[in-house]
Amino acid sequence: MLEVSIQKTLGNFTLDTSFKAHKGVLGILGSSGCGKSLTLKSLAGLSTPDEGIITLNGQILYSSESKINLPARKRNIGYVFQNYALFPHLTVFKNIAYGISHLDKDTQKKKVVHMIQKMQLAGLENHYPSQLSGGQQQRTALARTLITEPSLLLLDEPFSALDSHIKHLLEKELLNIIKENYDGIVLLVTHNMEEAYRLCNHIMVVDKGKTIQIGTKDDIIFSPKSVAVAQMTSCKNIFKTQVVKEENGYYTLKSNALIFKSTKKHTLKSSSVYAGIRAHTIKVFPSNTVLKENMFSCHILEKTDSIFSTTVIVDASGCILTIEIPKSDSLKITNDSITIYIPPEEIFLMDANKG
């Protein structure tokens, strides 16, 4: 297990993060400049915190109190950088052997050959990084790291420079490589929510140097605890609302003239809360549909077609909502009004005083 509680101030920025990570992939999700890379660098021993403690599987890597600060090479941590940072003047074989150069030549060779086979790099041993595709570079970088048998694997935006087709292929490949060849803790830095959801078991959301929520990926996406987490996970509908009634496991809420029901998932501290509704969870029906509970007749303000979906912005009794519907459902829009249904179980409520 990895346990982290560290603080570091750099100019106007303060990193103040505390979290635990177990075996499996923990995604660190946050916008640019929120402290993701600084967190990884502090773990790897490339940046020294001002205060705090880092332990990995019971061993103290850093403790300001005990004045312990293990050098990077003694931390048993593998770090794959954004651009893979392969040595350009070394072949694939030599890049992979780099981290085990302290072993005797025979053992080195055996291990590298084994790793080259596992990573499907056979035939490329004598190639230089500039002669490799993006995927081959990624596999070489992973091989160079995994050969050192790290207890913790740090991946800093491993797909940021790639186009979406290659990205999907490499994501799958990376997951398979990790599943088949690595049994430790993985921290994966990303600012892409979809990528975090596809690759990680747990997600930690970071904002301005602080951990604002950590949990299973479904917790983070479907039960964000604050407006900041909802925004960070790309929730398109977040608005202030008042609780007017609580009854039979439902809250009745009012926002402008829109009165709607939400399933009660937790007790709210105040009657003034924020509601979040993900754009794809709102259903649409033709404008002449008979209205039932949580169905509303809306005026369409804007409609934008993408390749596979349509985004509609509607005015629902003074509440402006963004809705994403499959292309086929856009046929239900025949004039400038439409009926929408907001499933009460899809609404998440967040206390106004958080985030």
Ligand SMILES: Nc1ncnc2c1ncn2[C@@H]1O[C@H](COP(=O)(O)OP(=O)(O)OP(=O)(O)O)[C@@H](O)[C@H]1O
């Ligand atoms: N040496 C430094 N001196 C002053 N400020 C620094 C230094 N290094 C980093 N920072 C600041 O610390 C903050 C966190 O940087 P960090 O690289 O961890 O962000 P990040 O979340 O990884 O961002 P990105 O997604 O853009 O890579 C930033 O605001 C950055 O400007």
